[in-house]
Amino acid sequence: MDYKHPEFEERLEHRKAESKRNQKLADMAEQASKYKVEYEKLQKYLRNMEQELHNLKEKQQFFGSIFKALPVGIVITDKEGIIRFCNERIVEISGLSEAELSGAQLT
Numbered sequence: 001m002d003y004k005h006p007e008f009e010e011r012l013e014h015r016k017a018e019s020k021r022n023q024k025l026a027d028m029a030e031q032a033s034k035y036k037v038e039y040e041k042l043q044k045y046l047r048n049m050e051q052e053l054h055n056l057k058e059k060q061q062f063f064g065s066i067f068k069a070l071p072v073g074i075v076i077t078d079k080e081g082i083i084r085f086c087n088e089r090i091v092e093i094s095g096l097s098e099a100e101l102s103g104a105q106l107t
Contacts, residue, residue, distance in 0.1 A: 081106045 064085075067074050073090035077083050086101045094101065 075101075075106070077106055 067076075067085065068087045070087060071089060073093050074085075074087045075083055075090055076085040083101050083104050083106065086098060088098075090101065091098050
């Protein structure tokens with residue numbers, strides 16, 4: 001004869017459900033911990049990229065000031081021959097404004 005006590009069965013089911021909830025919470029905590037680590041890595045990467053961008057902007061300003069001050073004409077183009085930079089001397093030589101030269105194509 002297989003006799004089951006109702007109160008015992010109810011407690012057993014309650015503990016099983018509680019165990020499942022606890023396992024689910026533990027799994028969620030583990031996943032959250034992994035996300036936190038990845039988030040921190042991304043934050044560090046972003047800080048590094050922001051610093052690199054800052055450094056590149058400083059270098060661009062430095063070299064730009066040198067190019068603008070040179071007594072010779074300088075024109076910098078992209079691969080298609082579009083003028084991306086010109087200094088004051090080229091503006092004087094060409095008689096065109098920097099705005100007219102910038103974006104123009106050399107032929």
